[in-house]
Each structure stands twice: as C-alpha cells, then as structure tokens.
Amino acid sequence: xxxxxxxxxxxxxxxxxxxxxxxxxxxxxxxxxxxxxxxxxxxxxxxxxxxxxxxxxxxxxxxxxxxxxxxxxxxxxxxxxxxxxxxxxxxxxxxxxxxxxxxxxxxxxxxxxxxxxxxxxxxxxxxxxxxxxxxxxxxxxxxxxxxxxxxxxxxxxxxxxxxxxxxxxxxxxxxxxxxxxxxxxxxxxxxxxxxxxxxxxxxxxxxxxxxxxxxxxxx
Numbered sequence: 001x002x003x004x005x006x007x008x009x010x011x012x013x014x015x016x017x018x019x020x021x022x023x024x025x026x027x028x029x030x031x032x033x034x035x036x037x038x039x040x041x042x043x044x045x046x047x048x049x050x051x052x053x054x055x056x057x058x059x060x061x062x063x064x065x066x067x068x069x070x071x072x073x074x075x076x077x078x079x080x081x082x083x084x085x086x087x088x089x090x091x092x093x094x095x096x097x098x099x100x101x102x103x104x105x106x107x108x109x110x111x112x113x114x115x116x117x118x119x120x121x122x123x124x125x126x127x128x129x130x131x132x133x134x135x136x137x138x139x140x141x142x143x144x145x146x147x148x149x150x151x152x153x154x155x156x157x158x159x160x161x162x163x164x165x166x167x168x169x170x171x172x173x174x175x176x177x178x179x180x181x182x183x184x185x186x187x188x189x190x191x192x193x194x195x196x197x198x199x200x201x202x203x204x205x206x207x208x209x210x211x212x213x214x215x216x217x218x219x
Contacts, residue, residue: 014129016121018153020138021162023177024201029075030162031106031135038104038131046104047097048073048081053088054109073108083108091117098128110136111146118151141179141199143207164201168210171203178202178210 017034021027038046050073057066058074067074073081086093091113094105105124110117117134124130137146138153138161153159164174178200202210 012129014125014131015157016125016132016134016152016155017158017160018149018156019133019135019160019162020149020153022137022139022164022175022201023199024076024167025162025164025174026075027135027137027162028073028108029077029079030160031108031133032073032075032079032081034133035081035104035106044103045101046106047102048083048106048108049094049097050083050085050108051088051091051110051112052085053112055085073106088112089114091120094120095123098124098130102128102130104131104133106133106135108135110134110152111138111149112136113148115148115151117148118155121152122155137177139176141177143176166203166206167200168202168206171205174201174203174206176202176204176207178207 019027019031035046035048038044050069050071055068055070057068058076059066060074060078061076062078067080071083071085073079073083084094084097091107094107098105107113107117107121121132121134124132134152134156136149138149140146161175163172165172166174179198
C-alpha cells in the first residue's frame, strides 16, 4: 500500500512565466497551449485576461476569417478562448476576479498595460501563490522595450522568446516587428497601431536594411 507523502512546508507555489516575441511568432498559441494543459486537471482552474487596448481583428490563417478579440483570445491557428477584458491602465482590476479555486492566470497582450502590471503579477505569485503566465511583444516597432514587458522578463522565473519567420528573407530568426511604411506616418507620440496587417515580422538584418532604406530613420 502506497504511503501518504506530506507536502514539504518549505516548498512554495506561485511563480511568473513570460512568453515574448515579435508579431507572428506564436506567443498566444504557446500561452494557450499551457492553459489547455491546466484545463485537463480537475483540481486546477485558469482565468485568462486581456487589456481592452489590445482589441483587434485576427485573421484565421486556414479560413481567412476575421475574428474580433473582444472578451477573447484568438490565435491565427484558429484557437479561441474566452477572456476577461480589463482596463489597460488599471490592471489591479484583475485581483478582483480571483477566487480560491483559481490556480493559474494568463495575461495576454501584456505590452499594452501600464507598469503597474509588474506589481500585480508579483502579488498574484507571492501572495495568492498562482502560476502567472504573461504573453506579449517584447519590442515596439521602433525596436525599444514595450511597456512593462522588460521588467516582467527580469522578474520571471521562466522566460521564453518565440521567433517568427522573416517575411523579407525567410530566416527562422525573426525577432522584430516592422511597421508597414504606408501607415508609419500615422503613428505619433509613440502610439502603436493595433492590428495584424500593418506589421511584418523581420530578422535583425532585414530590419537594419529596411531602416537604412528609409533614410536611416527608425520605422
């Protein structure tokens, strides 16, 4: 007969995982894959959150169908999961949705949130002992750190950077999001347009060449 094994009181649950990368790198797909595994368990419950600022139309690759992301997370591979939308500038709202049976929280499009998200994630991991999964762009179209993502990457116990296929040369190491020049001039004061079609995933070499091609200015 198997003996009961008591849990080590020194073992602490609760940690932060960050999944980052450029556009078209499969961040959402990887994040949702982890949540799907959670849902296979009868004793683990997950909540998915998405900031309202990230609302957009996602085109499903196989069917070319466009799906609105309001109150849901949508992958280009066709995965659709219900999500709780919260104000991008007030991530503390997330804490009000937590209940004792919740074991895992996924925050999608985290780059759109304010820096307060870092403290909220720490609270969920340290005080609520939750598995906190954060997914988002690590860089803006100008190749700079995006919102709270750099700080979250430093704070995380686990960090995964997803790469895309370069839409210019076909390299498997695309890590940057190039903003289409037709709409580049519409971006002002660091604002980033929300959507798929305006951006291209490119490797660092194509990014440099595109930057040089357009007068040495950042896209």
